Amino acid sequence: MDKKKESIWKRMGIGQLAIPLTALALLFLFNLIRDPGFFSVVVNINNSGNPVLGGNLISVINSASELAIISMGMTLVTAACGGQDISVGAVGAISASVFIKLLIGMGNVTAGTLTVATLACIATAVAFMMFNGTLVSVFRIQPMIATLILYSCGRSIAYWITGSATPQVDSPIITAIGMTIPGIPVPTPVFMVILVGVILAVIFKRTNTALYTQSVGINQGAARLNGISPTAVKMLAFGLLGVCVAVASVIATCRMSQVSHKTLLVDIEMDAILAVAIGGNSLGGGKFRMSGSILGAYIITMLTVTLLAMGINSVNIKAYKAVVIIIIVGAGSPVIKNRMILWRNRRSAAAVKGGAAS
Amino acid sequence: MQNDVVLTMRGISKLFPGTKALNNVDFTLRRGEIHALMGENGAGKSTLIKVLTGVYEKDSGSIHIEGIDGEAAIHSPQDAQNAGISTVYQEITLCPNLTVAENMFIGRTEDAVVHWKAYEKKAAAILDSLGIPARPKQELSSCSLAVQQMVAIGRAVDMNCKVLILDEPTSSLDEKEVAMLFRLMRDLKSRGVGIIFVTHFLEQVYEVSDRITVLRNGELVGEYPVAELPQVELVARMMGKSLNDLGDLKKADKSFSAGTENVYEAKGLSSVVRKPFDFRIRKGEVNGFTGLLGSGRSESVRAIFGADRVTGGQVRMNGKEVRITGPHEAMKNGIGYLPEDRKRDGIIAELSVRENIILALQVMRGFFKPMKRSEMEKFADEYIRELNIKTASQNTPVGSLSGGNQQKVILARWLLTHPDYLILDEPTRGIDVGTKLEIQRLVLKLAEENMSVTFISSEIEEMLRTCSRLIVMRDGNTVGELTGDELTQAHVMETIAGGEAQHG
Numbered sequence: 042m043d044k045k046k047e048s049i050w051k052r053m054g055i056g057q058l059a060i061p062l063t064a065l066a067l068l069f070l071f072n073l074i075r076d077p078g079f080f081s082v083v084v085n086i087n088n089s090g091n092p093v094l095g096g097n098l099i100s101v102i103n104s105a106s107e108l109a110i111i112s113m114g115m116t117l118v119t120a121a122c123g124g125q126d127i128s129v130g131a132v133g134a135i136s137a138s139v140f141i142k143l144l145i146g147m148g149n150v151t152a153g154t155l156t157v158a159t160l161a162c163i164a165t166a167v168a169f170m171m172f173n174g175t176l177v178s179v180f181r182i183q184p185m186i187a188t189l190i191l192y193s194c195g196r197s198i199a200y201w202i203t204g205s206a207t208p209q210v211d212s213p214i215i216t217a218i219g220m221t222i223p224g225i226p227v228p229t230p231v232f233m234v235i236l237v238g239v240i241l242a243v244i245f246k247r248t249n250t251a252l253y254t255q256s257v258g259i260n261q262g263a264a265r266l267n268g269i270s271p272t273a274v275k276m277l278a279f280g281l282l283g284v285c286v287a288v289a290s291v292i293a294t295c296r297m298s299q300v301s302h303k304t305l306l307v308d309i310e311m312d313a314i315l316a317v318a319i320g321g322n323s324l325g326g327g328k329f330r331m332s333g334s335i336l337g338a339y340i341i342t343m344l345t346v347t348l349l350a351m352g353i354n355s356v357n358i359k360a361y362k363a364v365v366i367i368i369i370v371g372a373g374s375p376v377i378k379n380r381m382i383l384w385r386n387r388r389s390a391a392a393v394k395g396g397a398a399s
Numbered sequence: 400m401q402n403d404v405v406l407t408m409r410g411i412s413k414l415f416p417g418t419k420a421l422n423n424v425d426f427t428l429r430r431g432e433i434h435a436l437m438g439e440n441g442a443g444k445s446t447l448i449k450v451l452t453g454v455y456e457k458d459s460g461s462i463h464i465e466g467i468d469g470e471a472a473i474h475s476p477q478d479a480q481n482a483g484i485s486t487v488y489q490e491i492t493l494c495p496n497l498t499v500a501e502n503m504f505i506g507r508t509e510d511a512v513v514h515w516k517a518y519e520k521k522a523a524a525i526l527d528s529l530g531i532p533a534r535p536k537q538e539l540s541s542c543s544l545a546v547q548q549m550v551a552i553g554r555a556v557d558m559n560c561k562v563l564i565l566d567e568p569t570s571s572l573d574e575k576e577v578a579m580l581f582r583l584m585r586d587l588k589s590r591g592v593g594i595i596f597v598t599h600f601l602e603q604v605y606e607v608s609d610r611i612t613v614l615r616n617g618e619l620v621g622e623y624p625v626a627e628l629p630q631v632e633l634v635a636r637m638m639g640k641s642l643n644d645l646g647d648l649k650k651a652d653k654s655f656s657a658g659t660e661n662v663y664e665a666k667g668l669s670s671v672v673r674k675p676f677d678f679r680i681r682k683g684e685v686n687g688f689t690g691l692l693g694s695g696r697s698e699s700v701r702a703i704f705g706a707d708r709v710t711g712g713q714v715r716m717n718g719k720e721v722r723i724t725g726p727h728e729a730m731k732n733g734i735g736y737l738p739e740d741r742k743r744d745g746i747i748a749e750l751s752v753r754e755n756i757i758l759a760l761q762v763m764r765g766f767f768k769p770m771k772r773s774e775m776e777k778f779a780d781e782y783i784r785e786l787n788i789k790t791a792s793q794n795t796p797v798g799s800l801s802g803g804n805q806q807k808v809i810l811a812r813w814l815l816t817h818p819d820y821l822i823l824d825e826p827t828r829g830i831d832v833g834t835k836l837e838i839q840r841l842v843l844k845l846a847e848e849n850m851s852v853t854f855i856s857s858e859i860e861e862m863l864r865t866c867s868r869l870i871v872m873r874d875g876n877t878v879g880e881l882t883g884d885e886l887t888q889a890h891v892m893e894t895i896a897g898g899e900a901q902h903g
Contacts, residue, residue, distance in 0.1 A: 249761060249769050252754060259747045266706055266736065266744050267812075268727035268762040328749050386416055 057321040060373045061336045064319070068343050072097075072350075079350060084226065094226045097346055105342035106230035107289040110237050111309055112316040112334040114282030117250075120258045121278040122177050123326030124184025125314045126170070129286050131195025133306035136166035137290035138202035141210055141300045150212035162291055167283035169195075174279030178272040192310070199302035209299040219295030230292045234335075237288055241281070241331065254278060258326035312341050319369055340369070403430040404465065405561045405593045406451075406484075411460035413446050420446040423460070424619045426612055428562060428593040430465075433584060435596045435604040435625075438614035439637055439831035440801035441789065444597055447614070448564055452486050453479040465561060485555030486564040493539055493551055499526070500535035503554045525553050529583055545576030549583055556587060563587065564595045569603060570829050573691055581607050599829060600858075601630055615639050638833050660718065662851045663703070663734070663820045668712030670702035674875055675712060678703065680820060683849045685842060687862045690872035690895055696855050697739050699872070700822045703853075704729045704736040717819070730763050735813035739824040739855075741802070745809045748798030752790050753779040755797045756811045763816055782811035787837070803834035810838070820851045827856055839865050859891055871895055 072079040082096045111129050118126050140162035147154040169191060176187035218229055245251050256264040257274045265271055289309075294300050318324055319340055320333025344365055348358045371377060406428040413421040421443045428434050438444050449455045451462065453473040464471045464482050473479050479486075493502045500515065500522035522535040531549045533542050539550065548568055555563055565584070569577045584594055584607055596608060604611065604625070611628055613620040613636045620636050628636075661679045669675040673695060680686055688696035701707045705725040714723055716732045723729045729736065738744035747755055756779045761770055770778075779793040786807045790800055797808050806826055813821055823842065827835040842852050842865050856862050862869060863886050871879040871894040879894040 247767065247769065249766050252758070252761065252769070253766070255750060256747050256758065259749050260743075262744050263738075263747055266704075266726050266738055267759050268725075268730045270727070 057330050058333055058336065060321060060369065061319050061333055061340060063372075064340050064369045065336065065343070068340065068347060072347055075351070079347070087221070089223065091221065091223045092226045093221045094228070097350055099228070101339065101343045101346045102231055103228040104346070105339050106228075106234045107293055107306060108309060108312050108316060108342060109234045109335050109338040110285045110289045110292075111282075111306075111313045112320075112338045113237060113241055113331055114278075114285030115313040116317050116320070116322060116329050116331050116334040117254060117278040118184070118275075118282050119314075119317050119322060119324055120326050120329040121254045121275045122184050123258055123324075124177070125310075125317075125324065126173055126184060126188045126279070126282060127310045127314075128169075128173060128188040128191035128195055129282070129313060130306040130309045131192050131199070132166055132169045132283070133286045133290035133293065133309070134196050134199035134300070134302050135169060135202065136162045136287045137294045137300045137305050138199040138208075138302060139165045140291055141208050141294055142202055142204075144210050144215075145208055150210065150214050152214070155214060159287075159291060163284055163287040166287035166290065167280050170279040170283030170286065171276065174276045177279070178275035196302050199300075199305075203300060203302060207299050207301045210294075211298055215295045215298055219292065219298065230296070233288060233292055237285060238335070244281075245331075250277065250281075255328050259328070312338075315366065316341055318373075319366070321373055404428070405430050406465070407461075407463040408447070408451065409461050409463075411447065411450060411462075412458050413443075413450055413455060414458050418617075420617050421450070421457075422617045424614065424617070425622075426619075427622065428595060429610075430561075430593055431588050431591045432609045433588055433594045433596055433607050435598065435608040435611045436614070437604065437611055437633065437637055438620075439833050440803045441616070442614040442637070442831075443617040444614055445566075446617075448486070448566060448595070448597065451479065451562075452476055452484060452564065480558065483559060483561035484564065485558060485560035485562070486566060487548060487551045487555060487568060488566050493547060493554075495538075495540035495547075497539060498535065499533045499537050499539055499542070499550055502539050502550060503535075503557065507558070521557075522553075525557050526550075529553055529556065529586060531583070532579075543576065545572045545579055548572075549580065552583060552587075556592065560592065562593050562595065564597070566597045567599065567829065568596075569598060569600060573693070577603065599831060601633065601832070604633075605630060613637055634832050637831070661715070662717060664715040665703065666713045668702050668714060669710045670698065670707040671710060672707050673698040673702045676702075676877055678870070680851045680853065682819075682851060683846050684868065685846045685852045685854055685866050686868040686870065687854045687856070687866040688870050688872055689855070689859060689862055689891060690878075694872040694895075695875040696872055697824055698875070699870075700736065700824055700853060700855065704734055704822060706736065706738070727762070730759060730816065730818075733819035735759070735816055735818035735821045737806075737809050737813060737821075737823045737826055739828075741805055741809065741829075746797050746805050749796050751794045752783070752788070752797050752800070752808055753793040755808050756782055756793075756815060759812045760815045778815055782815060786811055786814075786841070801831075803830035806830055806834070806838070810841070814845075818850070820853075821845065822853045824855045825857065826854070827858070827861060835861070859888055863888060863891070 079097045082094055082099060084092050085095045087093050115125060115129065118124075140158045143158040143161055144150055144154060147157070173184075173188050173191065176182045176190075177184050217223070221228055253264070253269050253274045256267070256269055257271045261271045264274075290306060293306050314324070316337030317334045319337035320330060320335070322329045322333055341362075344362055345358060348361050349355075353361060404427055406426070408424070408426040411421050411424045411426070412419070424443065424447060426436075426447065436444050436447070446455065450457045451473070453475045456474060462471045462473060464484070467482060471482050473482060473484075494505070497505065500519045503522045503525065504518045519535040526533055526535065529549070529552075531546065531553055533546050533550055539547055542550065552563065552565075568580060572580065584596070588594060596604070598604060608625050610622060610624055611633065612622045613633065615637060659681045662682050664679040666677050667675040668678065676699060678699070688699050690696050698707065702709060705723045705728060709724055714721055721728070721732050723732060723734075726736070742748075747758065753775055757770060757775050760778070764770070776793065782788070783790065783793060788800075788807045788811065789804050797805055800808065810826065826838050839861060842854055846852055854862060854865050866886070867882065869881045869886060869891060870877055871881065871891065873895060881890060881894065
């Protein structure tokens with residue numbers, strides 16, 4: 042009876058998600074006690090007279106979009122390489138610059154010019170990520186060091202491309218992507234997260250990306266002897282991360298209708314790595330669970346929004362966030378986990394003994 | 400003196416969820432004896448050792464150690480060490496980048512300032528008295544594995560251990576190194592140390608041990624003086640059945656006529672670590688590479704599979720010329736390869752038994768053709784049953800299986816691809832007797848079904864039992880090829896020792 046229950050839990054992968062789910066539940070509970078109004082969803086009418094959803098909860102779901110998308114790509118790179126890409130924010134700034142430069146250069150924003158700019162944006166991000174991927178997989182440089190290069194010079198490259206501090210683009214199409222599509226009250230970035238998620242799900246379903254990535258991440262030598270090319274798998278992971286970064290950079294650009302090379306997607310690399318870790322994924326690579334990272338992204342954003350709602354100023358927020366994150370990451374640490382397992386074993390052993398006695 | 404007891408374990412039980420790993424086991428170790436602890440994988444040897452060394456807590460039973468009043472309280476490896484119990488594991492647990500002396504004293508110095516000069520002197524004295532061929536200032540990684548192991552033993556001995564546990568110490572040593580280790584063990588024995596010797600090599604048990612304790616399925620089978628337990632009896636006790644089947648393992652004596660087709664044929668094949676060599680194998684043939692450790696056996700098969708970078712040579716599969724530059728091409732041409740080092744090159748430890756079984760077939764089918772879950776489950780079930788793999792379920796991570804069962808999972812992985820030619824490099828290393836026999840039997844069965852198999856083993860008897868042709872290697876060269884009547888242990892030894900090189 043007990044065994045069956047456990048296997049179902051395991052099958053659903055709840056085991057690994059126990060900590061992030063608990064964290065999210067506690068955040069909900071905390072807000073419920075603090076101020077039930079936190080959850081109220083209101084319908085506002087925006088400047089152009091269309092209804093849009095508002096409220097803290099919507100704000101969490103909306104503003105977590107870029108982070109959620111980049112976390113998905115980061116999960117793959119982490120799993121395959123056992124290391125993280127810290128250049129995602131900087132590369133995002135580059136691809137966003139290409140995007141906006143092309144849009145401005147082509148004059149009027151139409152579906153056609155938007156498509157061209159978006160494809161160019163994706164191509165740019167993928168190319169830069171391939172550069173990282175080459176350093177990591179061919180030259181076997183540690184991911185952190187390899188991606189440090191673009192981390193430090195990426196925003197300068199973005200500045201060279203834009204040529205001015207903050208190029209702007211003004212168009213209803215851009216607002217529709219960054220904010221809401223007229224008639225649909227849910228913010229568009231939310232749909233972009235779903236879109237990227239669905240695309241990745243289809244890739245996982247139709248290809249062996251997950252199996253290959255995990256094999257390479259766990260035991261590269263053995264994977265090679267089974268005919269898998271570790272180089273190709275790592276390049277694929279970086280390539281997909283590139284796509285994620287490009288999409289996130291398009292969202293971030295459209296939100297503001299401008300690109301500031303200094304602030305666009307700034308510090309997102311650290312939050313993305315954190316999201317992967319909170320999701321219960323090993324930063325040392327190997328097995329991964331994409332849903333965990335996505336959950337992690339929303340937990341981080343919810344934490345930020347909660348703290349903002351409590352009136353904590355943005356300078357202090359990082360310190361408060363750190364405290365909560367220590368607790369979440371600590372709960373998932375091997376030491377605490379082993380304690381929990383020991384405790385559970387002892388309990389089940391006692392149960393067996395009790396059962397035998399009766 | 401001889402019968403002084405240093406360690407008594409009584410009624411030890413250890414429960415894991417779902418299994419009784421140890422059930423009421425007794426174990427007695429006397430001063431100055433080498434006591435072999437035997438049993439198949441999963442018999443409870445490791446659990447007993449781990450209870451003794453404080454890695455696990457026992458659920459019931461008592462442990463008494465000479466010199467300690469009452470029950471010894473061992474709750475951590477540190478407690479065990481303080482009680483005079485030292486362990487040297489199969490995998491070296493020292494720091495390869497430190498010197499020999501540093502390794503012997505690290506973590507044991509009490510002064511704030513460490514006088515390495517003095518420690519080096521002390522280390523030299525210990526190494527000298529134990530006859531360990533290492534210098535204190537030498538970096539540990541520059542020593543051979545055997546010497547590293549002896550340094551670990553030296554460290555243990557210097558910590559005044561009464562009980563020394565050697566867990567599979569010989570599995571990566573060659574014969575000369577084993578002899579060296581045995582000399583050291585006998586020396587320690589004469590100094591009154593009680594040694595618990597865990598190994599899979601039966602011959603070695605009979606060479607050095609005084610007593611044997613046999614476990615099976617977590618229970619004590621019995622304790623015997625070596626002289627009273629013939630080898631066949633020992634195997635029978637370990638497996639829990641009489642051993643008439645051991646003898647019936649016999650290869651079908653295939654005599655190949657000149658015209659029998661070669662499944663695989665290589666001319667002048669070379670890799671970055673293997674000099675050019677010629678090789679062929681016929682349909683349904685079992686052959687083997689033999690020679691001392693490091694003679695180039697593994698390098699040969701790795702070149703065939705493309706595991707090391709191939710630098711030259713012509714290869715024909717079933718008569719057609721092919722280019723094999725890497726594992727993927729080899730697989731597509733119908734070659735399977737079970738690597739020598741199961742942990743390093745074989746298993747993907749954290750993935751499930753199912754994923755490990757289907758991996759090679761999945762790769763051959765292609766990146767864009769993932770198997771359906773139901774198909775994977777079917778394959779996994781089929782091979783778990785067929786090869787009698789002991790696992791809780793097919794979802795279990797393969798890393799948590801015993802060595803023999805891990806090996807079977809990798810075997811299943813390659814059998815599932817239905818190769819024409821299967822290379823098995825040391826498939827029987829470090830696994831229990833029963834599984835060894837199962838694997839040899841399987842090899843012969845596969846050959847009967849017309850698969851060609853290259854079988855490599857450090858134990859020559861195993862190869863003589865299964866192979867119809869043996870290629871003998873020395874120092875990277877082929878020095879002989881034995882068939883038919885030449886396949887005797889004496890002949891193999893002679894060829895290894897004295898044959899003239901035939902190929903460059």
